[in-house]
Amino acid sequence: MRLNEQVVLVTGGSRGLGSETAKAFAREGAKVVINYFNSEAKALELKSLIGENAIAIQADVRDIEQVQAMFREAKAHFGKPITTVINNALVNFRFDPVTKKDASEISWEDFNVQLESAVRGSLNTIQAGLPGFKEAEFGRIINIGTNLFQNPVVAYHDYTTSKAALLGFTRNMANELGQYGITVNMVSGGLLKMTDASSATSAEVFQLIESSTPLRKVTDPSEVADAIIFFASPWGRAVTGQNLVVDGGLVMD
Template structure:
C-alpha cells in the first residue's frame, strides 16, 4: 500500500509525522470515535502503537478511525465499552490484551455527556449537587475504572503510561461550567495521587489540559466573535487543534517523558502559564 500524501493524512496525523517511536506498545484511547480522541488514536497509530479505539455508541465513526490507522500501516481495532462500567471495562482490557498484547498506554479521554452553552449554563446559586455528582462519576469515575483495569498489568511489567485529558478551564474558567470544571480539576488530583503511588513501579501518570478546540462539543456554541477574542488573548494567536493535543499525548506516551510524572501540561497557546 502506498503511503498517503501529507494533504491526505487524517486529522491528528498531519503535521505530526510518522515513526516507530511507539513500536511494540499497546494503547487504549477512550472516547476515540471523534474529535480529540480520534486524533489521539490516529497519532498513536501513526507512531507505531497498536491502538484500541474505545467508543460508547458510534460504531461507524470508531471503525473509520480504525481504517485511518490501518491506512497508515498501523494496527487498530474498535472496542465498545462504557468507561463507568467496571465489568465492561475489564472485559475490554482483557480483549485488547488478547488481540494486541498487554496494555502499555491508557489515554482517558471519554467525556461524560455535557452541554457547553454559556447562556444556559447553571450558575453557582442554582446548580444542584446532582449535576456535580454526574460529572464526578463520568470524569473521575471513568478514569478510575479504566485505570483499575489497566494498572495490575502495568505493575506486573514494571512500566506504563496513564494520560488523562482535562481542560484549561481548571485554571482559567472563562465560562464557569461549575460541575464540568470541578470534576476535571478533581481528575488532576486523582492523577497526582496515582503518580505518587505508581512511580516505584515505573508507571507515569500525567494530565493534558487543552484550550478551546474548534469542532468539538465544547466549542459548538462559540460564536465567531468569541473565537476571535480568544485568539487575540492567546499569546500564540490561534486556538488549539486536535493535533496539538495529540502531540502532547505522544510525548507522554513515549520514552521522551520517562522522568515526568504528576504533571498537568496546558496545551492552549499560552492562555495559562504555570
C-alpha cells in the same frame, strides 16, 4: 518502551481530541484501542482509516465490568496487554455558554455526572490495567484536563470542577504508582477548535480566546494530541504527576 511497542487505549476515542490522539499514536506505529460509548459509526470509520493496528471496542468507562472486559478483548486481539491509557472520555457535556446552568440552577447530580465520567472512569481504567502494568514494570497514563479550572473564562461548573478533581487524582496516582514504573500525567487543552463538544461555542468566544492568546490562534485537537504523545514516549520517562497546559499560552502555569 518505544511508542511502536505500546498498546494504547484512548477512551472516548472516536471523536474530537480522542480521534486525533488515536491517529497520532497510530502514526507512531502503536497499536490503538478506540473506545466508544455511543459513536459506533465514527469509531468504525476511524478503525478503518488506521487499519490493522486498531480495534474499536464499545464500553462505558463508568462501569468497571465493561472496562475489564475491554482490556481482556484488547489483549486477546493484539496478543499483549494494554500499556498506555489516555483517559479522554467525556459524558453528556457540551461547551455551550448560552444554555449552561448558572450557580442557581446547577445541581449536585450535574456535578456527579462529570465526576463519574472524569474520575471514576479514570479509576476504572487504571485498576483494570494495573496487573499488566505491574507485570511489565511499565505503564503510561495520561488524563485529559482543561485550562478552565485555572482560567474559567466560562463558568462550566460541573465540568471544570470534575477536571480539577482529576488533577488531584492524577498526582496521588503518580505518587503511588511510580514505584512500579508507571507514570501518571495530565494534558490540559483549552477550548479546542473544533470538536463535537465545542461546536456550540459562539464565534465571539473563539475570537476572544484567539485575541488573548500569545500565539493568536485557538488550539486544535491535533496539537494537544502531539503533547499527549510526549508523555507516552521515552522522552517523557522521567516526568510524572505533571499537568501540561497546551493552549497557545493563554494560561501560563
